[in-house]
Amino acid sequence: MSQWEVVIGIETHVQLATASKIFSGAATAFGAAPNTQAAPVDLALPGVLPVLNKRAVECAIRFGLAVGAKVAERSVFARKNYFYPDLPKGYQISQFELPVVQGGQIHISVGQGDKAYEKPVRLTRAHLEEDAGKSLHEDFHGKTGIDLNRAGTPLLEIVTEPDMRSADEAVAYARALHALVRWIGICDGNMQEGSFRCDANVSVHRPGTPFGTRREIKNLNSFRFLKEAIEYEIRWQIETLEEGGTIEQATVLFDPASGTTRAMRSKEDAHDYRYFPDPDLLPLVISSEWIERTRAELPELPEAKKQRFMADYGLSAYDATTLTASLEMADYFEAAVAAAGKDQAKLCANWVMVDLAARLNKAGLEIAQAPVSAVQLGGVVARIADGTISNAIAKKVFEALWVGEGASADEIIERQGLKQITDSGAIERLVDEVLAANPANVAEFKAGKEKAFNALVGQVMKAAKGKANPQQVNALLRQKLQAPA
Amino acid sequence: MIHASLKELAAALAAKSISSVELTRLYLDRIARLNPELNAFITVDEEKSLAAARAADARIAAGQAGPLTGIPIAQKDIFCAEGWRTTCASKMLENFVSPYDATVVVKLEREAGMVSLGKANMDEFAMGSSNETSYFGPVRNPWDRARVPGGSSGGSAAAVAARLAPAATGTDTGGSIRQPAALCNLTGLKPTYGVVSRYGMIAFASSLDQAGPMARSAEDCALLLTAMAGFDAQDSTSLERPAEDYGRCLGQPLKGLKIGLPKEFFGDGCGAEVMAAVQAAIAEYQRLGAEMVEVSLPNSHLAVPAYYVIAPAEASSNLSRFDGVRYGYRAPEYADLNDMYAKTRAQGFGAEVKRRILIGTYVLSHGYYDAYYLQAQRIRRLIADDFARAFARCDVILGPTSPSTAFKQGEKAADPVQMYLSDIYTIAVNLAGLPGMSLPCGFDAQGLPIGMQLIGNYFDEARLLNVAHGYQLATDWHQRIPAGLE
Numbered sequence: 001m002s003q004w005e006v007v008i009g010i011e012t013h014v015q016l017a018t019a020s021k022i023f024s025g026a027a028t029a030f031g032a033a034p035n036t037q038a039a040p041v042d043l044a045l046p047g048v049l050p051v052l053n054k055r056a057v058e059c060a061i062r063f064g065l066a067v068g069a070k071v072a073e074r075s076v077f078a079r080k081n082y083f084y085p086d087l088p089k090g091y092q093i094s095q096f097e098l099p100v101v102q103g104g105q106i107h108i109s110v111g112q113g114d115k116a117y118e119k120p121v122r123l124t125r126a127h128l129e130e131d132a133g134k135s136l137h138e139d140f141h142g143k144t145g146i147d148l149n150r151a152g153t154p155l156l157e158i159v160t161e162p163d164m165r166s167a168d169e170a171v172a173y174a175r176a177l178h179a180l181v182r183w184i185g186i187c188d189g190n191m192q193e194g195s196f197r198c199d200a201n202v203s204v205h206r207p208g209t210p211f212g213t214r215r216e217i218k219n220l221n222s223f224r225f226l227k228e229a230i231e232y233e234i235r236w237q238i239e240t241l242e243e244g245g246t247i248e249q250a251t252v253l254f255d256p257a258s259g260t261t262r263a264m265r266s267k268e269d270a271h272d273y274r275y276f277p278d279p280d281l282l283p284l285v286i287s288s289e290w291i292e293r294t295r296a297e298l299p300e301l302p303e304a305k306k307q308r309f310m311a312d313y314g315l316s317a318y319d320a321t322t323l324t325a326s327l328e329m330a331d332y333f334e335a336a337v338a339a340a341g342k343d344q345a346k347l348c349a350n351w352v353m354v355d356l357a358a359r360l361n362k363a364g365l366e367i368a369q370a371p372v373s374a375v376q377l378g379g380v381v382a383r384i385a386d387g388t389i390s391n392a393i394a395k396k397v398f399e400a401l402w403v404g405e406g407a408s409a410d411e412i413i414e415r416q417g418l419k420q421i422t423d424s425g426a427i428e429r430l431v432d433e434v435l436a437a438n439p440a441n442v443a444e445f446k447a448g449k450e451k452a453f454n455a456l457v458g459q460v461m462k463a464a465k466g467k468a469n470p471q472q473v474n475a476l477l478r479q480k481l482q483a484p485a
Numbered sequence: 486m487i488h489a490s491l492k493e494l495a496a497a498l499a500a501k502s503i504s505s506v507e508l509t510r511l512y513l514d515r516i517a518r519l520n521p522e523l524n525a526f527i528t529v530d531e532e533k534s535l536a537a538a539r540a541a542d543a544r545i546a547a548g549q550a551g552p553l554t555g556i557p558i559a560q561k562d563i564f565c566a567e568g569w570r571t572t573c574a575s576k577m578l579e580n581f582v583s584p585y586d587a588t589v590v591v592k593l594e595r596e597a598g599m600v601s602l603g604k605a606n607m608d609e610f611a612m613g614s615s616n617e618t619s620y621f622g623p624v625r626n627p628w629d630r631a632r633v634p635g636g637s638s639g640g641s642a643a644a645v646a647a648r649l650a651p652a653a654t655g656t657d658t659g660g661s662i663r664q665p666a667a668l669c670n671l672t673g674l675k676p677t678y679g680v681v682s683r684y685g686m687i688a689f690a691s692s693l694d695q696a697g698p699m700a701r702s703a704e705d706c707a708l709l710l711t712a713m714a715g716f717d718a719q720d721s722t723s724l725e726r727p728a729e730d731y732g733r734c735l736g737q738p739l740k741g742l743k744i745g746l747p748k749e750f751f752g753d754g755c756g757a758e759v760m761a762a763v764q765a766a767i768a769e770y771q772r773l774g775a776e777m778v779e780v781s782l783p784n785s786h787l788a789v790p791a792y793y794v795i796a797p798a799e800a801s802s803n804l805s806r807f808d809g810v811r812y813g814y815r816a817p818e819y820a821d822l823n824d825m826y827a828k829t830r831a832q833g834f835g836a837e838v839k840r841r842i843l844i845g846t847y848v849l850s851h852g853y854y855d856a857y858y859l860q861a862q863r864i865r866r867l868i869a870d871d872f873a874r875a876f877a878r879c880d881v882i883l884g885p886t887s888p889s890t891a892f893k894q895g896e897k898a899a900d901p902v903q904m905y906l907s908d909i910y911t912i913a914v915n916l917a918g919l920p921g922m923s924l925p926c927g928f929d930a931q932g933l934p935i936g937m938q939l940i941g942n943y944f945d946e947a948r949l950l951n952v953a954h955g956y957q958l959a960t961d962w963h964q965r966i967p968a969g970l971e
Contacts, residue, residue, distance in 0.1 A: 047564075047684065049720050051720075081801075088810075276858060279692035
């Protein structure tokens with residue numbers, strides 16, 4: 001029996017980072033008291049009319065350009081009609097037949113090491129729409145509360161072709177999309193607050209046969225849930241089919257507690273949304289001038305930046321990919337290189353990816369919040385590069401900068417006397433003292449124990465309070481030990 | 486004073502021969518006396534009206550009056566007005582007090598300084614041609630109280646005809662300004678779609694709805710439209726055009742004017758007395774130097790069917806917000822959420838509104854959308870093209886407004902299709918988005934008013950008003966007053 005092939009398509013609701021709502025002037029800030037950010041338009045009072053937020057359109061254009069899609073010169077807002085208490089108008093304004101962004105693709109990198117590969121995921125479309133409010137089922141004693149603060153928040157719904165073949169690919173896509181929308185400044189990416197929510201359409205089939213029936217897992221708001229939900233769904237579908245069952249088209253919800261999915265509604269009770277063009281809004285017309293103006297304002301995109309990092313700084317593909325995971329990290333890296341000197345790009349890359357990343361992780365901070373600025377880190381790297389300090393001392397300087405003990409590496413090195421000892425006479429004196437004080441180690445080394453050498457190096461560095469140039473210490477020690485007695 | 490034109494009222498106010506408070510009091514007293522019988526108003530609030538009149542008097546005293554400051558007006562109860570109950574003549578909004586003003590209210594009251602006398606009765610959610618669908622009861626036609634005033638702006642029409650207000654606002658989705666104007670001997674104008682803001686006007690069919698003035702002369706309509714019209718950033722379908730003085734053409738001679746007579750408007754289907762009055766008006770225009778041109782609107786017979794797809798489709802969606810969740814009527818008892826929706830809407834809407842929601846829901850449904858909605862939109866395009874061809878050959882188009890004079894209360898209420906046919910001459914104008922007006926042109930043997938319709942090209946309101954004005958200078962039909970109201 002041949003293997004099962006998994007087929008996944010993803011729809012993502014990206015909340016656009018606009019100050020006001022897509023069709024009203026109310027604020028979009030998260031966390032305000034219920035119904036304090038709902039204008040007459042958001043409440044759907046009788047007689048009110050929507051007016052499109054230009055900034056939301058700009059976000060859509062930016063996205064379209066970033067994924068190489070066609071930005072439609074004419075797109076149409078349509079009404080999606082259904083009744084629900086948190087949908088004040090009884091319809092959602094969305095785009096149906098003519099979306100603003102058509103086509104495009106996103107490159108994903110999947111796996112690590114030998115198994116790593118890259119592939120494109122094609123986008124079908126991205127369209128603008130408004131979010132609904134929230135129904136609050138707790139704290140109302142058997143009743144339901146409605147908070148319309150979120151109603152009318154601008155969303156870009158991004159829909160892929162069924163191009164992904166595993167949960168890992170789906171997660172890689174979601175991560176790449178998440179990085180991209182933050183990169184181009186159209187979404188804050190805050191998944192806890194619902195700014196980035198994925199629906200995964202999952203089916204399985206035997207290669208060479210038509211696609212299987214898909215089930216849609218709704219509202220996955222973390223990469224971990226996305227992975228777990230898809231993995232469970234794949235296992236469930238394969239088991240069902242192998243046991244002779246059939247898959248019914250359905251919308252399902254993922255329960256993180258049990259790690260399982262459960263059907264919410266089947267195809268039979270699917271809505272007829274009665275889409276039709278919204279007569280309150282004219283077709284959205286985007287001029288080529290507007291597109292070009294937006295293109296000029298776009299930051300260098302991740303893929304282009306990655307290629308440039310490899311070409312200009314001689315970084316490996318892995319390093320370049322890591323450093324372009326976010327615009328903040330890429331900018332940090334480049335600012336550090338500017339301070340340290342272009343020749344030190346590789347050393348800067350290591351510091352950003354290893355030391356800085358570890359320290360941020362420990363403190364639970366984002367790179368944008370790093371207490372050590374890129375210029376300060378560049379200063380540390382510069383002092384390593386010119387031999388003023390060793391790598392070990394550099395870590396001390398970095399930590400001192402982190403806790404605010406000085407404004408620059410130079411200031412800390414100067415004030416704390418961390419400048420490396422490179423005077424060979426001074427080092428030689430230290431070496432001689434150590435050799436004289438540790439005859440046991442000397443004897444062990446001479447007996448062939450290399451470990452004893454390291455112990456002696458340690459003793460010298462200790463005597464030098466870490467400031468002796470390690471290469472010089474090594475060389476002198478070896479020279480003295482190997483010299484004929 | 487109650488027969489004075491808006492211009493004369495403005496002059497009297499400016500000369501301080503009467504104050505706005507006195508004028509408002511005069512109309513409020515007439516409303517108190519006559520409205521119980523006519524039912525032209527749903528809501529009257531004397532204190533609010535008099536407070537507005539006092540503010541207008543202060544403006545006049547301060548020398549800050551505009552041409553309409555201090556003049557009373559009846560507002561159709563479809564316009565949201567802050568602090569006023571705004572019902573749209575529906576049980577659904579029986580107790581809804583608007584927290585905000587429609588743009589038309591801002592312009593006429595807050596900016597121009599007019600004084601609202603109250604909220605005029607209408608067909609429920611503007612759906613009807615007789616004002617019999619109002620939850621607050623039918624409006625009586627001042628010319629014959631056994632008859633309808635037309636609709637949906639029937640309360641506005643009856644109020645002005647009975648001199649309960651010197652002027653009123655109306656809205657027109659398929660003839661709702663023009664048909665009641667014709668049936669009540671008034672002059673009413675539906676502007677080009679997009680000229681008057683729809684913000685705050687409770688939507689029936691968004692792509693067709695347009696507000697306009699209802700008054701006793703074209704001159705009065707010009708003054709009102711100048712104050713009502715203008716670009717509004719809160720209405721995306723509002724047209725960004727420079728402000729206009731719609732009275733600027735008044736008095737220009739009509740010599741050489743080319744009047745198009747669509748042969749489709751002069752065939753079967755129109756009452757003989759209406760046709761005779763319209764023919765007499767044509768003769769009058771010829772005397773005034775106008776030239777008649779036969780034109781054709783070959784798709785006009787498709788207007789009513791296309792309208793009764795598009796308007797209910799939009800209405801079915803526009804009226805979804807009346808769900809009992811946030812404001813308005815909610816059924817007192819229900820089992821669950823769906824039951825609450827079903828009972829609230831079953832109890833809150835009247836029969837005609839429910840009929841149109843059902844039609845609209847049907848034509849938008851999966852599998853029917855192409856056959857009905859898209860097909861109707863194609864017809865709409867054909868109708869607009871017909872008018873474009875006609876206007877290549879004439880300046881304005883003339884015909885009857887309504888095929889009959891005012892019919893009896895209850896006469897057509899049981900037959901929706903007969904009712905829908907009251908609008909056969911007006912509906913095409915909304916589908917094309919053109920400006921159209923109705924003005925008095927005679928009376929039938931029973932003494933009921935007859936209206937003729939003038940249709941202009943896009944944005945040609947100023948010319949249209951002058952064509953009506955020229956006729957009104959030569960005739961006195963528009964000055965006739967219902968018996969007993971002199």
